Amino acid sequence: MKSIAIIGKNFGDEGKGLACAFFAKNGGKTLIIKHNGGGQAGHTVEDEKGRRFIHHQIGSGAEYGADTLLSDTFLADLYQLGNELQEFKRIYGFAPRIYAEKGTRITIIDDVLRNMFIESSRGAGRHGSCGMGINECVNRLESGYSLTIKDVQDRSSEELIGILQDFRKNYGQKNIDEIKREFVQNNPGMEPEYYEMLTNSDVLENFVECIKENVKLITLVDVSEEYLTAYDQVIFETGQGLLLDNDYKPYAPFLTPSKTGLWNIARFLDNRKLPLDEVVYVTRSYVTRHGNGPLPHECNISEIPGISKDLTNIDNQWQGSIRYARHGSINDFVTPLNDDVATVNQYKSIKSTRISLLITHLNETDDKIYFADQEIPFDSLKTRLLKDFGFYKIYGSRNRYL
Numbered sequence: 001m002k003s004i005a006i007i008g009k010n011f012g013d014e015g016k017g018l019a020c021a022f023f024a025k026n027g028g029k030t031l032i033i034k035h036n037g038g039g040q041a042g043h044t045v046e047d048e049k050g051r052r053f054i055h056h057q058i059g060s061g062a063e064y065g066a067d068t069l070l071s072d073t074f075l076a077d078l079y080q081l082g083n084e085l086q087e088f089k090r091i092y093g094f095a096p097r098i099y100a101e102k103g104t105r106i107t108i109i110d111d112v113l114r115n116m117f118i119e120s121s122r123g124a125g126r127h128g129s130c131g132m133g134i135n136e137c138v139n140r141l142e143s144g145y146s147l148t149i150k151d152v153q154d155r156s157s158e159e160l161i162g163i164l165q166d167f168r169k170n171y172g173q174k175n176i177d178e179i180k181r182e183f184v185q186n187n188p189g190m191e192p193e194y195y196e197m198l199t200n201s202d203v204l205e206n207f208v209e210c211i212k213e214n215v216k217l218i219t220l221v222d223v224s225e226e227y228l229t230a231y232d233q234v235i236f237e238t239g240q241g242l243l244l245d246n247d248y249k250p251y252a253p254f255l256t257p258s259k260t261g262l263w264n265i266a267r268f269l270d271n272r273k274l275p276l277d278e279v280v281y282v283t284r285s286y287v288t289r290h291g292n293g294p295l296p297h298e299c300n301i302s303e304i305p306g307i308s309k310d311l312t313n314i315d316n317q318w319q320g321s322i323r324y325a326r327h328g329s330i331n332d333f334v335t336p337l338n339d340d341v342a343t344v345n346q347y348k349s350i351k352s353t354r355i356s357l358l359i360t361h362l363n364e365t366d367d368k369i370y371f372a373d374q375e376i377p378f379d380s381l382k383t384r385l386l387k388d389f390g391f392y393k394i395y396g397s398r399n400r401y402l
Contacts, residue, residue, distance in 0.1 A: 002027065002233040003276050005265050008241030009283040009336055013290055013322070015360030016282050017043025017060035018397060020237045024061025028232030032059025033069045034239075035265060036258040038107055039077030040132035041239035051091055056084055059237055062096035066235075069223065072103040073264045075137050076149055076218075078211040079109060085217055099221045102150045108164060109207040110172045110198060111136040114179075117194035121183035138257040145171050152215045160208045165201070173198065225272045236265045242281075242336040254293025261340035262350065269349035276353045278392065281337050283357070285365040285378075287325040297372045298325045306364040326370045330381075333371070334389050354392035357385065363398040 004023055008014040020043070024030040034041075039056045045063060046052040057077060059068035070076050081098075089095045111133030118136070140146075145167045152160065176198060183192045197203050221227060228234055238260060243251060245260040262279060269276055286304050289295045301307055301324050327333050337355065344350050359369060359378065368375040382394040 001229045001231055001274075003236075003269065003274065003278075004233065005236040005238065005262060005276055005279040007238045007261055007279060007281050007340070009243075009281045009357075010241045010287050011243050011289040011293075011295070012239075012241040013288045014241060014282040014284055015358070015397060016238065017045045017055055018360065019280055019282050019358050019395075020060035020235050021045040021063060023233065023235055024059075024066040025064040027235075029230075030061055030064075030066035031069055031228070031231045031234045032061050032066050033071055033234060033236045033268070034059060034074045035071045035236055035268065036073060036260060037239035037256060038075035038132065038134050038137070039080050040134055040256075043237070043239075053088060053091055057081055058084055058088055058096055058098070059235075061235065062088065063092055065096075067097045067099060067231075069221075070098070070100040070104050070149075070218070071223070071264070071268060072101040072105070073259075073268075074104060075134060076100065076104055076106045077132070078106050078149070078152060078214045078218075079112075079207060081217060082210070082214040095217075098218050100149050100218050101223055102148065102220050104149045105137075105141060106147055106149060106152065106211070107133045107137040108140075108147060108167070109203060110164070110168060111140060113194050113198050113203075114172060117176075117179055117183065117192070117198065120194065121179050121186060135257045140167065140171060143171055149215060149218060150220060152211055153220065157208050157212055160212070161201075161204055164204045164208070168198070168204075223272070225274060228272060228274065236268075238265075242340055251294055254291065262344045266344040266347035266350050270347045274349060275351070276349050278354045278356055279341075280356045280358050280395070281340075283327075283333075283359055284361040285359055285368065286361070286370045287327055288322055289325070290322045295323055295325050297328055298323060300324070304365065304370055306366060307361075308364060326372050328372050330371070330384070334385070355390070356393040356395065357391055358395040358397065360397040362396050367396075367398070 006016050006019045008016050020032060024032065034057060041056055043055040043060045044052065045055065045060050057070065059066055062068060085095055114136045115133040147163060176195065180192050180195045240256045240260045242261050244256045246255055246257050248255060265276060304324060341355065362378055367378045369378065369381050378396050385391050385394055
């Protein structure tokens, strides 16, 4: 079995879905492991036939027969999973296999509603959340209110409604009136509709009905060394990017509440006494950021000729518009990778990992990588990175397809 980690180098939107699908297409029987964040990821895979799918919880590469595993560090969104699988089947004609660990936890409807309510209450000072409830889910879990996929399978609808009502009473509604006051203050004339939904019991009943049906789409498994080595390769599909990591404080509070690098992966493999063969960090030939927060070397899209319209990262009320920038210096270019590897050097699974880089969207920049003070041709940068920084491989992608 070969193990590969796919990790975004910047603020997300680098092309991780394309990378996962490429390896899945060419690597035999494949398991895609979703290990961080949740349903807010949006990884696009498009093939030569024009079939295009945005992966949220289904692993990128399922188009080519790969299975998906939702690990216990992933936050499953059972409410949305049914729609995603239905759309996938409409496009490709089959339903991929979805597995999960028994301890994999779920986001609940109140996480999403609180997320939307809190972000809306900030008015012009929004943080740029995806509106999918991930941060609120993490906060709830840290307060001791957890619900797993196995709980949803094992409990009756009545029991689940009771659990969710208890979550509301003891956690979710503690500061809801304060959020409402802030919303009214920052959004004059608007009705606080999320407040009404967060106090409506029908919302919980409808949610439970939906997740009890959708949980049937998942098979729970014990993920042992033997389970993993039955595959030809295992690919860890990471959401977001290194500069959005929960612990990357220079960009706080505009971060995602998860580990976006090697941390989860190293621990997962160490627990099964398996090595990570290769980590592929992914970046565009320029930099993007969707949402608020600092963006060094930000520029107008017209300053990077050739960029086509991003069909996945469309403007929306939660994250606003996608923004563009150049990379900093070459040292800046590799620093996030080095920092990420340094955080896991205590794990045995990482000791012999080969470090590679994939640069996407080269077709848009005429095979150049845009830095703050220069534009470097791909082949020249590849030679320098291999020689001076010790990369195993430098991959290049020059179109949207595999």
